[in-house]
Amino acid sequence: NAGVTQTPKFRILKIGQSMTLQCTQDMNHNYMYWYRQDPGMGLKLIYYSVGAGITDKGEVPNGYNVSRSTTEDFPLRLELAAPSQTSVYFCASIRGGAPEAFFGQGTRLTVV
Amino acid sequence: RKEVEQDPGPFNVPEGATVAFNCTYSNSASQSFFWYRQDCRKEPKLLMSVYSSGNEDGRFTAQLNRASQYISLLIRDSKLSDSATYLCVVNRNNAGNMLTFGGGTRLMVKP
Numbered sequence: 001n002a003g004v005t006q007t008p009k010f011r012i013l014k015i016g017q018s019m020t021l022q023c024t025q026d027m028n029h030n031y032m033y034w035y036r037q038d039p040g041m042g043l044k045l046i047y048y049s050v051g052a053g054i055t056d057k058g059e060v061p062n063g064y065n066v067s068r069s070t071t072e073d074f075p076l077r078l079e080l081a082a083p084s085q086t087s088v089y090f091c092a093s094i095r096g097g098a099p100e101a102f103f104g105q106g107t108r109l110t111v112v
Numbered sequence: 113r114k115e116v117e118q119d120p121g122p123f124n125v126p127e128g129a130t131v132a133f134n135c136t137y138s139n140s141a142s143q144s145f146f147w148y149r150q151d152c153r154k155e156p157k158l159l160m161s162v163y164s165s166g167n168e169d170g171r172f173t174a175q176l177n178r179a180s181q182y183i184s185l186l187i188r189d190s191k192l193s194d195s196a197t198y199l200c201v202v203n204r205n206n207a208g209n210m211l212t213f214g215g216g217t218r219l220m221v222k223p
Contacts (some may be wrong), residue, residue, distance in 0.1 A: 082198075101158070103156055
């Protein structure tokens with residue numbers, strides 16, 4: 001049982017490039033989330049999903065897209081990377097009705 | 113106004129000290145409350161849930177005051193290993209079951 005797995009752990013992008021951050025969970029959780037955390041700050045919700053085929057915007061969705069074709073996978077797509085997207089990205093999942101969110105180890109992204 | 117507010121600290125305390133963190137939330141519809149711990153350059157992990165009746169887990173005590181929309185965390189007999197950032201988290205338990213995070217309070221326990 002690996003929990004929530006994110007790849008890659010680190011990435012440097014040039015302005016205007018695109019990439020996909022991968023997230024997969026093996027706990028059969030319905031709810032999945034993408035957060036970003038800027039230095040010294042709390043986590044801000046980018047997108048979330050309440051189940052396969054259903055996604056919705058969070059607090060800071062601009063510049064990102066997501067899909068949820070399976071229960072396990074919730075990739076985050078960055079199109080036209082900008083320096084403002086330099087951050088640490090965390091994927092998380094929750095089982096409905098349970099309080100605890102399980103997080104991946106994070107992806108440190110730098111856009112130069 | 114941020115939905116969840118915390119004093120960012122840092123709180124610098126000696127080993128063995130008692131330290132208290134406070135958190136306020138603005139959305140009265142919030143239903144569930146938590147403290148998460150985040151070590152440097154690591155992912156957040158659940159420390160404890162917070163109930164109106166208060167709850168204790170070893171050296172940690174959490175309290176919720178719904179009327180004042182206030183949450184607290186008390187750490188007794190601080191250990192070096194308690195050094196971390198403590199995140200106050202609320203959940204409206206709405207359709208998205210979304211967690212809203214405070215900015216975190218950094219604790220540094222010194223020998």
